[in-house]
């Protein structure tokens with residue numbers, strides 16, 4: 435098991451070192467071949483994640499100096515993701531073709547960026563620099579999660595179905611607390627980033643919104659509950675599905691969550707194939723599947739405002755990346771609403787759109803979030819592969835409704 439640094443850094447420079455080192459720790463045990471494979475257009479090779487997160491600092495931090503010369507101008511093209519305003523980029527579905535530069539060259543690139551940014555931070559208390567570095571670190575933490583979700587998909591595609599880490603606890607989780615609904619707040623409330631600490635632009639501005647009478651489930655939906663949906667013909671009943679969802683079920687031949695085996699008794703995890711734990715939260719489902727399950731259960735998905743109102747004042751904790759479990763875990767304790775943070779990202783009923791008064795970051799970094807506000811759905815709360823100091827009540831993740839390779843599940847909500 436790798437060493438996970440859990441101490442709280444006190445300076446930007448220390449935090450920079452810690453987050454960058456954590457990315458390397460996640461790669462421990464992965465071969466050069468593991469880090470090159472790209473299993474589908476939506477996923478990226480580990481090597482590309484390693485280089486792209488370094489590119490982000492080169493482009494947006496080191497590149498602020500007009501005299502700065504890039505380490506290799508061709509790499510600005512290779513490792514740009516989607517920032518059209520800084521230049522063209524290599525096609526995303528073909529990132530797995532980049533056998534050059536070699537992995538060793540990418541490690542050296544990371545080292546080069548670490549030293550250059552580290553030097554910049556020595557004795558520099560420029561708040562704008564600190565904010566840019568923090569954005570780069572939050573970006574890197576997003577890619578830490580993607581690195582794991584993408585290697586999980588790649589390993590699942592390999593007939594050997596290898597383990598990323600073999601030390602995940604056996605699938606004998608505790609019995610979950612009985613499902614019950616807890617009344618939420620109603621009336622006018624405020625959501626969005628309050629102003630202390632880091633937030634992405636899409637979490638702003640804080641604003642008023644109206645909550646109708648509603649209740650949220652006290653825990654996440656479990657594998658056993660989802661298995662009942664499968665056994666009772668959930669994937670064969672078009673009346674349960676949105677039209678686009680049913681078309682996807684038909685077109686893709688979906689019959690169960692992506693990593694469940696056909697026997698419905700085992701699943702692929704980052705520890706390899708193991709028995710399906712009925713008590714663990716169901717994971718790796720699309721918005722379409724979450725929505726259909728909720729309808730089958732006589733409930734609905736919570737809105738993001740309902741979720742955030744429940745999470746306000748709750749400290750981020752639980753089964754997050756620092757636990758090194760890499761797998762959701764059953765909720766066995768706690769009154770009120772549990773599992774808000776960690777385990778699985780929770781699909782919400784809310785489309786990913788801008789908040790009233792939203793202003794993207796100035797310049798090229800305005801492309802980070804705002805331009806994706808079309809055709810995607812909001813997920814809340816983080817997962818078992820989300821870094822603990824990366825998640826908060828106002829955090830808005832987003833994916834298209836068919837995406838199921840992320841650690842995503844659901845909590846039920848209902849009208850009152």
Ligand SMILES: [Fe+2]
Nearest residue numbers: 486515573577
């Ligand atoms: Fe990125």
